[in-house]
Amino acid sequence: xxAPTEITDTxxxxxxxxxxxxxxxxxxxxxxxxxxxLHPGTREPVxxxxxxxxxxxxxxxxxxxxxxxxxxxxxxxxxxxxxRPTPLVRARRLEAALGTTxxxxxxxESVSPAGSHKPNxxxxxxxxxxxxxxxxxxxxxxxxxxxxxxxxxxxxxxLECAVYMVRKSFEQKPYRKVIMETWGGTVVPSPIDDPxxxxxxxxxxxxxxxxxxxxxxxxxxxxxxxxxxxxxQTVIGLEAQQQLATAGETRxxxxxxxxxxxSNLGGVALPFLPDPxxxxxxxxxxxxxxxxxxxxxxxxxxxxxxxxxxxMYTLGHDFVPPGIHAGGxxxxxxxxxxxxxxxxxxxxxxxxxxxxxxxxxxxxARVEGKVPAPEAGHAIASxxxxxxxxxxxxxxxxxxxxYCGHGLLDLAAYQEYLAGDLVDEP
Ligand SMILES: Cc1ncc(COP(=O)(O)O)c(C=O)c1O
Numbered sequence: 373x374x375a376p377t378e379i380t381d382t383x384x385x386x387x388x389x390x391x392x393x394x395x396x397x398x399x400x401x402x403x404x405x406x407x408x409x410l411h412p413g414t415r416e417p418v419x420x421x422x423x424x425x426x427x428x429x430x431x432x433x434x435x436x437x438x439x440x441x442x443x444x445x446x447x448x449x450x451x452x453x454x455x456r457p458t459p460l461v462r463a464r465r466l467e468a469a470l471g472t473t474x475x476x477x478x479x480x481e482s483v484s485p486a487g488s489h490k491p492n493x494x495x496x497x498x499x500x501x502x503x504x505x506x507x508x509x510x511x512x513x514x515x516x517x518x519x520x521x522x523x524x525x526x527x528x529x530x531l532e533c534a535v536y537m538v539r540k541s542f543e544q545k546p547y548r549k550v551i552m553e554t555w556g557g558t559v560v561p562s563p564i565d566d567p568x569x570x571x572x573x574x575x576x577x578x579x580x581x582x583x584x585x586x587x588x589x590x591x592x593x594x595x596x597x598x599x600x601x602x603x604x605q606t607v608i609g610l611e612a613q614q615q616l617a618t619a620g621e622t623r624x625x626x627x628x629x630x631x632x633x634x635s636n637l638g639g640v641a642l643p644f645l646p647d648p649x650x651x652x653x654x655x656x657x658x659x660x661x662x663x664x665x666x667x668x669x670x671x672x673x674x675x676x677x678x679x680x681x682x683x684m685y686t687l688g689h690d691f692v693p694p695g696i697h698a699g700g701x702x703x704x705x706x707x708x709x710x711x712x713x714x715x716x717x718x719x720x721x722x723x724x725x726x727x728x729x730x731x732x733x734x735x736x737a738r739v740e741g742k743v744p745a746p747e748a749g750h751a752i753a754s755x756x757x758x759x760x761x762x763x764x765x766x767x768x769x770x771x772x773x774x775y776c777g778h779g780l781l782d783l784a785a786y787q788e789y790l791a792g793d794l795v796d797e798p
Contacts, residue, residue, distance in 0.1 A: 518595030596633025605639025634707030
């Protein structure tokens with residue numbers, strides 16, 4: 373038997389006591405204040421009262437807060453500690469496969485109960501709503517990850533959970549329904565009034581909002597886009613800062629994440645925003661190219677026009693993206709925070725086609741062992757480009773990316789790719 377090779381650490385874990393106890397609020401770090409959301413009827417800036425039928429007061433406060441840090445309640449920390457802090461991993465075997473001069477690290481958000489970063493916001497959203505007397509939450513889900521996370525979170529605080537799932541994903545991913553029901557959620561395909569329609573996140577948001585405004589016991593929960601969702605996700609970047617220091621790095625040169633509505637990207641990247649030497653990079657699908665080809669203007673968050681208008685990159689609220697497997701990236705708009713950073717040139721954005729994404733995912737699975745969510749593959753495709761670019765320039769670039777979820781409930785997509793049947797959508 374060959375002698376074991378010298379052990380070099382590739383996994384940087386933090387004790388549970390090192391879990392951040394406050395969220396990082398990016399608002400005071402922006403070059404200028406965010407443009408206000410506008411009421412869909414009057415087109416005047418919305419105030420807290422306009423949002424009260426949908427959201428808990430604490431969440432509305434966070435949405436508009438200018439405080440640099442916001443304390444995480446103890447009852448939320450107790451649940452987050454079920455899986456947090458998540459590991460930071462140095463992808464040495466990917467580095468070797470690429471023959472790169474870059475050092476590649478990923479934050480492994482796939483270890484959460486739901487298998488993605490989404491519970492980081494689902495847990496506080498469920499907590500604040502339960503605390504304010506709600507007994508039920510409604511939501512939309514694209515890939516199924518957010519609905520899964522919210523079903524898990526609702527189970528922690530004894531809330532009912534009604535999920536409207538984009539029909540195309542509902543049909544592609546039958547086990548998503550099973551896992552949500554295991555945690556006590558109920559799931560229906562959306563749009564509910566058009567069974568022939570493949571659905572979109574925008575249409576599912578309309579269904580979920582309609583549900584919430586029609587009932588006194590129900591609030592609505594959104595899994596991305598809004599400021600408070602990105603705020604909750606900043607535990608990712610805050611932990612990564614501690615872990616990179618343990619790994620002997622002063623800072624990442626570039627932080628990369630896939631971008632659907634912007635929550636996992638915001639979570640990993642925003643704590644690095646104050647350091648201008650750190651590049652921030654959004655990776656999105658070429659078939660839903662919101663940041664790379666959208667317009668920067670006010671638009672509705674949903675298809676039916678029930679939600680406030682937000683100033684963001686948008687492909688138009690009636691845009692129906694092709695049925696790509698990265699269901700979580702099929703959204704016409706984007707977080708106003710992320711949109712502003714891209715618009716001002718502080719954040720870069722690139723788009724990848726579906727086959728290239730799966731090629732990256734399969735390489736990653738074969739060398740690092742983990743089978744990524746289709747969404748995560750957009751980041752991995754960008755990581756490979758960055759690493760190759762660093763190698764070509766002879767740079768020891770430090771790359772941090774967010775491994776936002778595993779793909780173990782996305783195997784139908786892998787089956788299609790491995791059979792050679794996966795197409796690049798227009
Ligand atoms: C695994 C995964 N990654 C990324 C996303 C994209 O969402 P966001 O941009 O809010 O992180 C989703 C959305 O459902 C997801 O499930």
